[in-house]
Amino acid sequence: MIPSARFRFYGEGIPGVNLADLKGKLIVLEGPDASGRSTQIALLTDWLERRGHAVEHVGLKRSTLVSGELGKAKEGNILSPRTLSLFYATDFADQLENRILPALRAGFIVLADRYIYTLMARDIVRGADLAWLQSVYSIALVPDLVMYLRVAPQKLLERYIYRGRELDYWEAGMDIGYSRSWYDSFIRYQTELHRSFMRLQAIYGFVPVNGMRTPRAVTRELQTRIEAVIGPTA
Amino acid sequence: MTMRPLRNDTPGKLVAVEGLDGSGKSTQVYLIKRWLELSGYKVFFTEWNSSSIVREATRKGKRRNLLTPTTFSLIHCTDFADRYERNILPMLKAGFIVLADRYKFTALARDTVRGCPLEWVEQLYSFAFEPDITFYFSLPLRTALDRILGGRPALKYHEAGMDLGLSPDPVESFKIFQGRIHKAYELLAKNRGFTRISSGRPVEAIQEEVRGVLRDRIDLAHYKAVARWIVR
Numbered sequence: 135m136i137p138s139a140r141f142r143f144y145g146e147g148i149p150g151v152n153l154a155d156l157k158g159k160l161i162v163l164e165g166p167d168a169s170g171r172s173t174q175i176a177l178l179t180d181w182l183e184r185r186g187h188a189v190e191h192v193g194l195k196r197s198t199l200v201s202g203e204l205g206k207a208k209e210g211n212i213l214s215p216r217t218l219s220l221f222y223a224t225d226f227a228d229q230l231e232n233r234i235l236p237a238l239r240a241g242f243i244v245l246a247d248r249y250i251y252t253l254m255a256r257d258i259v260r261g262a263d264l265a266w267l268q269s270v271y272s273i274a275l276v277p278d279l280v281m282y283l284r285v286a287p288q289k290l291l292e293r294y295i296y297r298g299r300e301l302d303y304w305e306a307g308m309d310i311g312y313s314r315s316w317y318d319s320f321i322r323y324q325t326e327l328h329r330s331f332m333r334l335q336a337i338y339g340f341v342p343v344n345g346m347r348t349p350r351a352v353t354r355e356l357q358t359r360i361e362a363v364i365g366p367t368a
Numbered sequence: 369m370t371m372r373p374l375r376n377d378t379p380g381k382l383v384a385v386e387g388l389d390g391s392g393k394s395t396q397v398y399l400i401k402r403w404l405e406l407s408g409y410k411v412f413f414t415e416w417n418s419s420s421i422v423r424e425a426t427r428k429g430k431r432r433n434l435l436t437p438t439t440f441s442l443i444h445c446t447d448f449a450d451r452y453e454r455n456i457l458p459m460l461k462a463g464f465i466v467l468a469d470r471y472k473f474t475a476l477a478r479d480t481v482r483g484c485p486l487e488w489v490e491q492l493y494s495f496a497f498e499p500d501i502t503f504y505f506s507l508p509l510r511t512a513l514d515r516i517l518g519g520r521p522a523l524k525y526h527e528a529g530m531d532l533g534l535s536p537d538p539v540e541s542f543k544i545f546q547g548r549i550h551k552a553y554e555l556l557a558k559n560r561g562f563t564r565i566s567s568g569r570p571v572e573a574i575q576e577e578v579r580g581v582l583r584d585r586i587d588l589a590h591y592k593a594v595a596r597w598i599v600r
Contacts, residue, residue, distance in 0.1 A: 213450060220445050232436075
């Protein structure tokens with residue numbers, strides 16, 4: 135039996151939500167693409183389900199409301215940074231209200247493959263005002279645990295190419311115009327992104343996790359952190 | 369967080385019109401646009417909720433009732449941001465008189481009636497300039513209701529405020545919803561320095577008053593288009 139959590143919103147939150155109804159746990163894994171997030175989430179899901187926990191997954195750009203349109207808009211690269219930022223906020227809010235809150239009410243463990251911090255960090259790199267972002271995302275629920283997988287930009291790049299994946303236009307920060315070289319732009323963008331994360335860490339207090347080890351070693355650390363929040367095996 | 373309104377520091381002028389459905393604001397702003405363009409001024413007109421990229425998502429959300437007060441608010445702000453950064457701001461920088469048929473106050477009124485905290489919505493829209501002039505077309509609630517309900521048979525779900533669960537009857541719901549919007553507008557009119565225009569009069573009389581305000585408050589000569597832009 136999981137003891138009931140005392141949830142709160144960062145700000146006023148979503149109108150009409152009774153926080154006392156929320157029973158589950160909200161656990162967030164942050165980190166850049168190719169940091170091993172998806173692998174870890176799959177492993178953590180197996181582990182949690184084996185222990186009898188019901189798990190719900192959320193992520194970015196997965197809402198019923200706008201994910202399709204968001205994808206289309208990104209392909210064309212036609213939205214201004216602020217519009218894109220608000221589009222993502224809409225996507226987040228839709229998942230918060232329709233996936234995260236209902237799952238927490240039902241006592242699920244919600245594993246979030248990134249949360250508001252990635253959205254904020256990306257916007258900060260593109261010049262957004264932190265106070266504005268904090269206000270927009272004051273609707274968000276404060277998670278029980280936020281872990282940030284740290285992997286050096288060079289290592290990320292190696293993993294990308296090693297896996298035969300093409301560098302993504304957005305993950306390389308090509309829209310910002312640092313450099314016409316994808317390599318240079320990627321390294322610079324990921325470095326700036328990390329810097330923004332560090333700024334956010336000072337405010338929101340994530341747990342940094344060294345992602346440059348074997349997947350098994352990373353999983354063990356994540357499990358230990360999660361156990362501290364959900365308690366030992368039932 | 370306290371809000372400090374963002375002042376328009378561009379060479380252009382931003383004129384917004386706000387008011388209930390049926391207040392006659394669209395007719396009036398259309399006539400203003402015609403007057404300015406026929407007199408050879410640089411004028412640009414923009415409407416609420418008309419940007420093409422976000423429209424699709426908004427439509428889907430409305431049709432399938434997927435929207436909550438928060439996502440309703442965010443999706444409209446997304447749409448507004450797109451239009452603001454793509455149209456309004458460039459035209460202001462280019463030195464145009466920008467006429468906005470509904471502006472951020474429409475969101476402030478609607479979203480707060482739907483339960484979003486005022487401060488949150490204000491922050492959301494804090495990137496957008498305060499208008500140089502905001503015309504508020506006011507008329508008694510009953511008159512506005514009669515105009516809308518007399519002319520149109522079916523009310524749309526969100527337009528009637530059905531998502532608020534005020535009444536199962538669309539017409540009843542619309543009346544209650546508009547009543548609350550009306551109150552929100554009245555409060556904004558007081559706090560945000562709107563120029564109030566009484567709407568229950570002949571179109572021509574109202575138009576004359578609005579033109580008078582524009583002449584007084586904007587140095588129109590400054591916005592004269594260069595000869596080659598005048599449409600003959």
